[in-house]
Amino acid sequence: MFENKEGRVELSQIGEFGLIDHLTEHIEIHNPETLKGVGDDAAVISTKLKTLVSTDMLVEGVHFDLAYMPLKHLGYKAVVVNISDIYAMNGTPKQFLCGIALSSRFPLEAVEELYAGMIMACNKYKVDFVGGDTTSSQSGLIISGTAIGEAEESKIAYRSGAKVNDLVCVSGDLGAAYAGLQILAREKQIFLENPNVQPDLEGKDYVLERQLKPEARQDIIALFAKMKVIPTSMIDISDGLSSELLHLCKQSKVGVAVYEDKLPIDPLTYDIGTELNIDPTTMALNGGEDYELLFTISQTDFDKIKGKEEIHIIGHITDESSGKMMVSRGGHAVDLKAQGWNALMN
Amino acid sequence: MFENKEGRVELSQIGEFGLIDHLTEHIEIHNPETLKGVGDDAAVISTKLKTLVSTDMLVEGVHFDLAYMPLKHLGYKAVVVNISDIYAMNGTPKQFLCGIALSSRFPLEAVEELYAGMIMACNKYKVDFVGGDTTSSQSGLIISGTAIGEAEESKIAYRSGAKVNDLVCVSGDLGAAYAGLQILAREKQIFLENPNVQPDLEGKDYVLERQLKPEARQDIIALFAKMKVIPTSMIDISDGLSSELLHLCKQSKVGVAVYEDKLPIDPLTYDIGTELNIDPTTMALNGGEDYELLFTISQTDFDKIKGKEEIHIIGHITDESSGKMMVSRGGHAVDLKAQGWNALMN
Structure with a gap:
């Protein structure tokens, strides 16, 4: 280079x-x-x-x-x-x-x-x-x-403070950094096969920026301070939502239920998933590198965060014996798995 | 392996x-x-x-x-x-x-x-x-x-606090880690040439340990506290005495004169230098990885540190225009140079 x-x-x-x-x-x-x-x-x-x-x-x-x-x-x-x-x-x-x-x-x-x-x-x-x-x-x-x-x-918000019935929230949207990575990998492959083909990145700006120039959620922390909300637990999403949910649950000794239809996925991420034949829900759960915040809040703080555009309630904390579940669009409960990109698998 | x-x-x-x-x-x-x-x-x-x-x-x-x-x-x-x-x-x-x-x-x-x-x-x-x-x-x-x-x-002892006439001191001895490295490199070479030859490391324990299992000078810091001495400046010797002296001088805007015959060199380091045809003074000045402390103290603190076995006075701080010098055994002043192992030269 x-x-x-x-x-x-x-x-x-x-x-x-x-x-x-x-x-x-x-x-x-x-x-x-x-x-x-x-x-x-x-x-x-x-x-x-x-x-x-x-x-x-x-x-x-x-x-x-x-x-x-x-x-x-x-x-x-x-x-x-x-x-x-x-x-x-x-x-x-x-x-x-x-x-x-x-x-x-x-x-x-x-x-x-x-x-x-x-x-x-x-x-x-x-x-x-x-x-x-x-x-x-x-x-x-x-x-x-x-x-x-x-x-x-x-x-201070530790991973260990989530309580049963707390609301599970994420900032921003999920899976876009992974979608950006897939586009870049595809264009690299095409270039390697034929260096005369120009990369086709048009209209993909949002997911490319999420991969190449991610931002940290300073604004969400500022919002917490302004709204006087202290999350009961929090973690950033670097390895994928699914993996981070399991971390929170393990350290808080609780279970979780999140809802597939509540996962925030940008339309472009969705379209790229369709284009590349990757399930958008899988991208959101396991894509990684979103650097969004996953946090839990007490139900008594619901009024303070409701309607905030950058915060999405995706589920709630359950007792440990109920397991760590995603309820699919079809209403089926499926076990969450840490399929996230595991750096040691490479 | x-x-x-x-x-x-x-x-x-x-x-x-x-x-x-x-x-x-x-x-x-x-x-x-x-x-x-x-x-x-x-x-x-x-x-x-x-x-x-x-x-x-x-x-x-x-x-x-x-x-x-x-x-x-x-x-x-x-x-x-x-x-x-x-x-x-x-x-x-x-x-x-x-x-x-x-x-x-x-x-x-x-x-x-x-x-x-x-x-x-x-x-x-x-x-x-x-x-x-x-x-x-x-x-x-x-x-x-x-x-x-x-x-x-x-x-707190910064690199920038050395004053004209301060005494320049080092803990322990210098060049041993480098001597240990040279022995290890020699034996590896011999092994590569003939895997049946057993490595000859007998009697070299001290320098090998200095290379393979260095210690940090916690004891010197404890001594400062006990003796109520605050070094006017300090740095640890990772890249070689010469290089660290230049750092101290640059940041303190002073010169320095150290004396070759005052440099603390262990007899084993000296012998290995002779055996491998490397000047022991060069090993002490430029060997690196000693993790000893180089520091300056006010002359008024001299009585507090004199006679301490682990502290050696090797010179004094001069004004900036006098340069950064080592006075050789023969009485010649030679410029100190940062010939230390420069990790980017590899």
Whole structure:
């Protein structure tokens, strides 16, 4: 992708420390809690609240394919997938650290793109880029992000707090990132078979953006604060709704019933499912990478969230012995299974 | 290394979530500050002090060679290199998170060994293992660690605080980890040429342990607290003394003069240097991976640290215009250069 580019600057010419200086010079600090960002052995953070920390890796060939993932988008996504975990605790992300391992096939310009994407996301979400590690890899590109955030202890939403009769809700819509991935994979295959065929991505913008440039649901957390709702449990949807529902149920020691006809699926996702012969419900349940929030609320909070366009009630919590079920459009109860994309199956 | 092992359990048999449950079931929590460890979207931490965060990656083929690095040692080292950064701020590490990317050539037992090493180090240093991410990789093994610690704001030692006339000190001895690496590389080469030759590692225990199972200088931080010394600046020696001195000088806007005859070099390191025809001073200056502490103290603190066996005064801080110098045994001043192992040069 970057080979034979004229005027390319080799990473080995500037070295690790020169590279870090170069890449980090345009970083802005947004939060007074960040006492010291990049440039020392560790970042220094001040908070009066509780600190939240999460880490996630993106691995070339497993989580992304550089044939269709622009590096700037990849950098953006690396920030989003990490801060999404902080929102999923009902917290506010404040800092981000990034470890990057990359091979010498990447020129300086490629790493600049990656950083530009990370810094763009940090600026958008008012998160401070406070440190990292850059090293070589003998093969692919690996990005390891760490997000740090804060929350009032009484407002933290764990996976373990769901109670029987709580309402089960999701933000946004599901399956679109997976639909986008299928379109990209199809066009890559066509290109490999005949490089003269132009990719046909027209009208697919929404699902492509959901795959290539996902956003984290900062707005939902802000809505909770405004409406004075504290979810009884919450998780972000990275591996697919089905898998995340099972996590919530396991940790909360409860069962769940969700309704197929309540699953929020965008019409474009639906159409692509039909076009590619993939059941849209399967995409919503097992697609993954939606980075939407799955949460439960007490029924007494129903009035506060009803009618909110970005929140969909898809079912309710049951007792543990009732199992984890989806009620199909035909009225049949089917067991939920974690068929989500399992990164270790690759 | 693990191929064709009878009875091996494939990672794909138990899946990502089964693996995480299995690996994390024996984790102990040591610190009351850790409110929530593994098992949610993020760990939750409480501290009244300032929070320190650092991240470091270990990449197969760049930072380690599984031909001679046992996985348990590698896990141990992954924790040590990260918490060393927290000590280098004059802080106390409290939590550790780990992202692991590994290919399916590793069976379950291999990941168990890696975790056993990480948990062993966490138990030794009373650090809580609070989270991570496990994913597949298409090629090598990559370990990305994040250490979190705490410190009183007034006691944090930045790289930027060194003042003219401060004493320059290092803990322990230098170059031994590099000497150990050279011995391991030599024996691997001999083995590859003739697999019937047994490796000759006799009498080399000290340098091998420095390479394969380094320790972080918790004891030096404890000594600072006991002696009521706050280093004016500090950094840990991961890339070699020379490179770290240049970092301190750059950030403190000062110069430095260190003395070749003051560099602490273990006799075994010295002997191996002679045997392998590598200048022991070069090993001490540029070897890297010592994980010793390089720090500066005010001259008024001299009486508090003098005679401490594990602390060596190797020089003093000068004004910036005097440059960054090593005075050789022959009395010549030579410029310090960052010839340290530069991970991007590979």
